[in-house]
Amino acid sequence: MDILSDIKVLELAHSLSGAFCAKLLADQGANTVKVEPPGWGDPARREPPFINGIPDPDSSTIFLAFNTNKRGITLDIEQPQGRKLLLRLVADTDVLIESYPPGHLESLDLGYQVLRETNAKLVVSSITYFGQTGPYRDYQGGDLVVQALGGFLNAVTGSADRPPMGTTLEQMEITAARNGAIAIMAALLQRRQSGEGQQIDLSTMEAAVSTPSGLIQPYSFTGRSPKRGGSDGNVMDGMHLPTKDGEVTLTTAGTGGRPMEAWSEFLEEPRLLDPKFATRPSRLENWEELHILVAPKLALWNNLDLMHETMARGLVIGLVQNPQQVVDSPHLAERGYFVEIDHPEAGSLKYPSPGFLMDEENPMEGSKAAPTLGEHNSEILGGELGLSAEELGQLRASQII
Amino acid sequence: MRADMPQNQILEGVRVLTLEQVHALPWGTSFLADLGAQVIRVESSAHLQDRKAGPFPDGRPSQEWWNEGGNLAYFGTRNKQSLCMDVATPQGKEAFLKLAKNCDIVTDNFRPGTMERFGFDHESLAKLNPRIITLSSSAYGYTGPWRRAGSRARTVDATCGMSYLTGYEDGPSYRASNNYMDHSVGNNVAYALLLALYQRNKTGEGMRIDLTMQETGVSAIGPAILETQRGITRSRLGCGHLWKSPHNVFPCRGSDRWIAIAVSTDEEWQRLQKAMDEPLWAADSRFETAQGRWNHRHHLGDLLSEWTQTQDDQELMNHLQSNGVAAGAVLTAEDLVANPHLGERGYIEEFENVNAPQAGPRKYAGRPFRMEGVSFAIRHVAALGEHNVETLRDVAGLSDDEITTLANEGIISTQPLPTETPP
Structure with a gap:
C-alpha cells in the first residue's frame, strides 16, 4: 500500500516510544532512517x-519487533562532523522523531x-516521559515510573488487596507512540495547507493518564478515585478460569440481560439459577460458591471448541491465549x-501487522526486518548524501559512524 | 465554541458519519473531531447505553441524564454533532444514505454483517460516493472463523495474548485491563483514518478499512510474539523486570500509598544508596552487581521497603529524583488532578457542558500532545439529537418539510423514548 512512501522520517533512537512511533510510520511505507550512536547503537539492542x-x-527481540521497515545508520551527533551530517539529512526530511532529555538537542545546537x-517544512516530534516543560521535565522516567505517575498502576490491573501491578511489555511507551503517530499525521495534513512544519511536545505520562477511560472525569464527577481490583471475585466478568487446554474469561454480554439463565443453559x-447469583453484587458476594459451580464445567472444554460454541449462541467470551496460541491462531492465519x-x-x-486491512490488503506485506547496526551507512551517507569512500573511511576512523 | 479558542483548521471540511457505540470507535473519531472534522454521530433513541454510562454528577443522574455523562463529554460526543435518528426505518435509512453521499468517511463498530443488512456496506456506499472511506472497527474483523464473535475490551486483552503475560510474579495470568484495548483501538482508528485521508489527498480515491481489536492488541506485544517462535517464554513479573533490580513498587506512609523505583545500572544503584544515606545493608556484596541485585531482588525489596514505608510517596519521589534515581509515586486520580507538573503544563482541562448546566464545571484529561496553534480542548458536547435539523438540512439536503415529517413520525428525536428506563 505504501501510503507514506512520499514521507521521509528520521528517528533519533533512544526510546521505545520513539522507535514504535517511527515503526508505525515505516510500516505504512515511510522512508524511515534510524540514527543510532556508534558502538552498541539504540539501547534497545x-x-x-x-x-x-x-x-x-x-x-x-524488542529491537527486532519495534524497528521493522527502517534503514539504519550510526552517527555520533555529539561530534561537530556528526552534527553537520545530521543537518544535511534534516534538510531533506519530513518528520524527525526524538526522545532526548529536554534541552539536550539545544545543548548540541x-x-x-x-x-x-x-528545513521549515520539518515536523519535529519530541516524545519524552514528562514533556518539554513543567517541574518533572528533567526527571528520570521509564515505563514503570510512568505507569505509576500516570495513574495506571493504581487503578487498572491487579488486585485491590495486593500491591499495584504493572501491565506487560512497556504499554505506556506504545500508547505514547500511537498518540505520536496521530499527532504527526495531523501535522503532515496541516503542512499541506500551511507549507510549514510543526513542533510536537508529547508526554508519555500524559498518554498514560488519558488512556484508561476512568481516571480524571470519574473522579471529577463522583469524588472517588478509581481503584484496581475490578476482576477480584468477578467470576462472570473478569476472572480467568481454566479450560482443558488454557484459560478463558467470561462476560455477561450477549445474554439479553439474563446472564445466569444463558450461562446455566450453556x-x-x-444451580447457576440460584437467586444468590442473580445480580452483579450478589455474584461478587457469593463468588466462591459460584466459582465452584462454573469452573469444573469450563474445564470440560477445549479453548477453540468453547469459542465456536459460545459464538454460535451469541455469548461473548475471551480465550486467554498465550503468545504461541496467538501465533498458531487459525483465525489470524485466515486473515493473513x-x-x-x-x-x-x-x-x-x-x-x-498494524491491526487493519486496507482494501483487503495487509499494509505490511513485503516488509523488511529491522536494520543491523550501521547497515545502511554506505547506502545513505555515501549513495544519498554523496560522501566519498574516503570520507566514509575517515568518519569510521574517528568513530563518528 | 468559545471565542478565545483557536479554531482547528486541519480537518476543516472533512465530514465523518459514524454509527458508534461504547468506547473504542467513539474514542477514535473524537481525535478527528478535535482536529476540526465535522463528525456526525448517529444515535438511536432506543439504544442509549452510552448516555447511561455516566459518570453522573455526584453519582446521581438528574432528570436530563442523557446529556450529562462524563464519558459523553470526554469522548462520546466531544466536539461532534449528534443526529438522533432510527436508521432501521426506511425513512431513516434513506436519510442516512443521503448523508453518506456527502460525507468523506463512514465508520461503524457493529458486528460484521449489520452494516450490510442496513444497506450501508462499503460497496453500497461507494456506488453513491466513489471517494468514500469506510472503516469498520470490530473485535475480529470481517473475515476469518471468529468474525461473528462479540467482544469486550478485556476479552480482547485475553485473545491477543496480553492478559496471559500479565500477573504478579509467579502468579496466575490476570486481566490486563478493563479498557486499555478500547483506547489502543481508538488510537489505531484515528491513525488509520488520517492515513486514508492522506492517501485520498494524493490519489483522489476512497478506501475500505477493516480494523480489529484483537489484531491491534497483538501489535502491542510484538516482542513476545517473536520470542515464542524460538521457544522463549516471558515470565510474569508484576512490576518487576527481566534484569533490573530494584524495579518494583514499595510501600509508603499512609493507606495504599506506593512508590515505583526503577534502577538499571550500577551507577544508578550507587545514586540510590547515596539518596538513602548509605545504609550498611546496601553495601552487601550480594547487591554489588546487576545480576546479584536481580538474584536477591526479594531480599533487596524487603530491605528497601523498610526504608520507604515511613515516608511520604511524593516527597520521597522528589528526593530520589533529585538524586538522579528514576522513581514515581503511584498516583490516584485525586492526586493527578492536584499534580503540580500536570498543573503547570495545563494538562487537566475544566469544561462546563452548556447542555448539562446542572453538572457544573468538571475536569477531564487532556490530549498528551501539544502543537502550536492547534487546540485539542473540548469545545462542545453534543446533546441528544442537537444537530438533527442542521445535519439533515445542510448535509443530506432535506427540506424543512421533510425534516418536520421525520420528527412527526418519530424517526428523529431529541429525547429518549418514553419507555426508556433511566440509568
Whole structure:
C-alpha cells in the first residue's frame, strides 16, 4: 500500500516510544532512517531476551519487533562532523522523531529553531516521559515510573488487596507512540495547507493518564478515585478460569440481560439459577460458591471448541491465549495477519501487522526486518548524501559512524 | 465554541458519519473531531447505553441524564454533532444514505454483517460516493472463523495474548485491563483514518478499512510474539523486570500509598544508596552487581521497603529524583488532578457542558500532545439529537418539510423514548 512512501522520517533512537512511533510510520511505507550512536547503537539492542539466546546487537527481540521497515545508520551527533551530517539529512526530511532529555538537542545546537532554519517544512516530534516543560521535565522516567505517575498502576490491573501491578511489555511507551503517530499525521495534513512544519511536545505520562477511560472525569464527577481490583471475585466478568487446554474469561454480554439463565443453559448447570447469583453484587458476594459451580464445567472444554460454541449462541467470551496460541491462531492465519520477514541473525519469523486491512490488503506485506547496526551507512551517507569512500573511511576512523 | 479558542483548521471540511457505540470507535473519531472534522454521530433513541454510562454528577443522574455523562463529554460526543435518528426505518435509512453521499468517511463498530443488512456496506456506499472511506472497527474483523464473535475490551486483552503475560510474579495470568484495548483501538482508528485521508489527498480515491481489536492488541506485544517462535517464554513479573533490580513498587506512609523505583545500572544503584544515606545493608556484596541485585531482588525489596514505608510517596519521589534515581509515586486520580507538573503544563482541562448546566464545571484529561496553534480542548458536547435539523438540512439536503415529517413520525428525536428506563 505504501501510503507514506512520499514521507521521509528520521528517528533519533533512544526510546521505545520513539522507535514504535517511527515503526508505525515505516510500516505504512515511510522512508524511515534510524540514527543510532556508534558502538552498541539504540539501547534497545542491549535489551534481553535475544532471539538466539546469545547477546548480540542485532538480535534483541524488542529491537527486532519495534524497528521493522527502517534503514539504519550510526552517527555520533555529539561530534561537530556528526552534527553537520545530521543537518544535511534534516534538510531533506519530513518528520524527525526524538526522545532526548529536554534541552539536550539545544545543548548540541540542534534545537527546534536550528532544525527549522535548516528545513521549515520539518515536523519535529519530541516524545519524552514528562514533556518539554513543567517541574518533572528533567526527571528520570521509564515505563514503570510512568505507569505509576500516570495513574495506571493504581487503578487498572491487579488486585485491590495486593500491591499495584504493572501491565506487560512497556504499554505506556506504545500508547505514547500511537498518540505520536496521530499527532504527526495531523501535522503532515496541516503542512499541506500551511507549507510549514510543526513542533510536537508529547508526554508519555500524559498518554498514560488519558488512556484508561476512568481516571480524571470519574473522579471529577463522583469524588472517588478509581481503584484496581475490578476482576477480584468477578467470576462472570473478569476472572480467568481454566479450560482443558488454557484459560478463558467470561462476560455477561450477549445474554439479553439474563446472564445466569444463558450461562446455566450453556454450561448445563441449573444451580447457576440460584437467586444468590442473580445480580452483579450478589455474584461478587457469593463468588466462591459460584466459582465452584462454573469452573469444573469450563474445564470440560477445549479453548477453540468453547469459542465456536459460545459464538454460535451469541455469548461473548475471551480465550486467554498465550503468545504461541496467538501465533498458531487459525483465525489470524485466515486473515493473513502475520507477515513473514527474514533477518540475517534472527532468521525468518512471523511479525504482527498494524491491526487493519486496507482494501483487503495487509499494509505490511513485503516488509523488511529491522536494520543491523550501521547497515545502511554506505547506502545513505555515501549513495544519498554523496560522501566519498574516503570520507566514509575517515568518519569510521574517528568513530563518528 | 468559545471565542478565545483557536479554531482547528486541519480537518476543516472533512465530514465523518459514524454509527458508534461504547468506547473504542467513539474514542477514535473524537481525535478527528478535535482536529476540526465535522463528525456526525448517529444515535438511536432506543439504544442509549452510552448516555447511561455516566459518570453522573455526584453519582446521581438528574432528570436530563442523557446529556450529562462524563464519558459523553470526554469522548462520546466531544466536539461532534449528534443526529438522533432510527436508521432501521426506511425513512431513516434513506436519510442516512443521503448523508453518506456527502460525507468523506463512514465508520461503524457493529458486528460484521449489520452494516450490510442496513444497506450501508462499503460497496453500497461507494456506488453513491466513489471517494468514500469506510472503516469498520470490530473485535475480529470481517473475515476469518471468529468474525461473528462479540467482544469486550478485556476479552480482547485475553485473545491477543496480553492478559496471559500479565500477573504478579509467579502468579496466575490476570486481566490486563478493563479498557486499555478500547483506547489502543481508538488510537489505531484515528491513525488509520488520517492515513486514508492522506492517501485520498494524493490519489483522489476512497478506501475500505477493516480494523480489529484483537489484531491491534497483538501489535502491542510484538516482542513476545517473536520470542515464542524460538521457544522463549516471558515470565510474569508484576512490576518487576527481566534484569533490573530494584524495579518494583514499595510501600509508603499512609493507606495504599506506593512508590515505583526503577534502577538499571550500577551507577544508578550507587545514586540510590547515596539518596538513602548509605545504609550498611546496601553495601552487601550480594547487591554489588546487576545480576546479584536481580538474584536477591526479594531480599533487596524487603530491605528497601523498610526504608520507604515511613515516608511520604511524593516527597520521597522528589528526593530520589533529585538524586538522579528514576522513581514515581503511584498516583490516584485525586492526586493527578492536584499534580503540580500536570498543573503547570495545563494538562487537566475544566469544561462546563452548556447542555448539562446542572453538572457544573468538571475536569477531564487532556490530549498528551501539544502543537502550536492547534487546540485539542473540548469545545462542545453534543446533546441528544442537537444537530438533527442542521445535519439533515445542510448535509443530506432535506427540506424543512421533510425534516418536520421525520420528527412527526418519530424517526428523529431529541429525547429518549418514553419507555426508556433511566440509568
